[in-house]
Amino acid sequence: MTKNVLKISGLRVAYGGIQAVKGIDLEVNEGELITLIGANGAGKTTTLKAITGTLPDCRVDGHVEYDGQSMKGLHSFELVQRGLAMVPEGRGVFTRMSIHENLLMGAYTKSDKALIEADIEKWFEVFPRLKERSAQMAGTLSGGEQQMLAMARALMSHPQLLLLDEPSMGLSPIMVEKIFEVIRSVSAQGITILLVEQNARLALQAAHRGYVMESGLITMSGDADSMLDDPRVRQAYLGEG
Template sequence: MLLDVRDLDVYYGAIHALQGISFHMEPGEIVTLIGANGAGKSTTLRTISGLIRPRRGTVTFKSQEISRTAAERIVRLGINHVPEGRKIFAPLTVLENLEMGAYTRDDPAEIRQSMERVFQTFPRLKERLTQLGGTLSGGEQQMLAIGRAMMAKPSLLLLDEPSMGLAPVVVEKIAEIIQEINATGTSILLVEQNAHMALTIAHRGYVMETGRIVLEGSADKLLHDPQVRQAYLGG
C-alpha cells in the first residue's frame, strides 16, 4: 500500500472539518476525492502534505507514519502538493519556478533529466522559459504548477482542483497530462469539483460530504451511480 489514511479528525478552531475519514491508495493509482465545496477535500490534501496537523488519526506513506512530520520532510519522502489556485511564484520566470521545485535535490544530472521530462510533458513551458510566471495564462500557470511539482520527482502527486477556472479545451488537456504523468509511474490523488473529468481518468474514487466519506468504489461504478450522477454530474 502506498498511502493509508486512518480515522482522520481535523479541526479549524471549533469547526470539525474532517470527521474520522479513512481511505487508501495503491502504487500507480489515480484516486479522486469528489464532493461539494466545504466537503473537506482540500483539507485532506493539506493534512497529508503536512500543512495541517490532525487532532486524531494517522497518515501512513510507504509504511511510514507521517501525520506529525514537517511538510518539507514529507516532500523529501516523495509527496508533492499542487495547491488549489496554483500558487506559482508570479515574480519569477518559468525556469526559476521549475528550479524552485527541485530545491530538495542536489544531483545536477538528475535535475536536468527531470527538467527535460517536464518539457516533454509541457512543451509550452520550454517556449516560455524566460517569461514571468504571473504573465502566463491560467492554463499555462496550471502546467507550471504541475511541472514545478514534478521537479521534486514525487512518487505521489496531490492535485487540488487542477481544472478550476480553465476553459473546457484546456481542462481536456490537463486531464490528458494527468494520465500521462500517471503512466510514467507517479501515483496521483486528485481533488476535483469537475466530477465527470475526475471519474473519467481515475481508477477509484471517494465521495466526501461535510467532512465524511459517504461513498467509495471504482471510478466507473461511481460515474454510473444514480446518487453521484444526481448530485455531481447533472443527473
C-alpha cells in the first residue's frame, strides 16, 4: 500500500472577513509528483503557506498531516528536520552569500561535513551552471539561476517532501524548460513533490496527478494525463477550445 506523505482535510484560511481557502481536501502519496494549478488569487500559495505554518496573522481551520502526524504548532525548522522543504515564490536566496554558502545554509540541520560537501557536488551535477559560479554572490545571478539555487538549497536538507511554489514565474521559455527538466529528474529520484504552478501544461505533463483550484476551492482532480485531455482544463488553462 502506498504511504501517505501529506493529507489536507477541510483546510480553511481567512484573512479578516476574506476566505482565501474555503475547505479543501488534498493528498500526496510517497513518490508522487502532484501539481496544484489555478489562476492568480486562487489560493494556491496560501495553501502551501498553511502547510508550512508561514502565513501572516489569519484564521486557519482544518487538518494538515505530514507523515501521519499533525503539523499544528510546528516551527519551520522542525519541518525541515522532519524532511519537509519548500522553495518559496520569489526564490528567497541569500543575496549577499555565495552560491556555495547558500547551499551550506540548506544543510544547516546536518553535521557531517564530508556528506554535506558530497551533497553539494551531487547537486552541482544536476545544476552545472551553479558549479561554474559557486563563488558568485547569489544576488548577482539571473532569475533562472536563482531558481536553480533555491531548489538546490532545499534539496540539501534531504527532503522527503519538496514543496515548489511557482518555480517558472518570470523566467524565459528556455529556462522554464530547464527548471521542469530538473523537477522531473528530482521526482525520478524518488523525492515526493507538491508543485504549485501557473504553467498548467508543463505542470500536468510532469505530474502524476493534479488538482485545479479556483477561488479557494478544489474544483477538479485526477490523473494528470486525463486532465490534459479534459476540455474544461484545455479551455481554462491551456488556451484551447
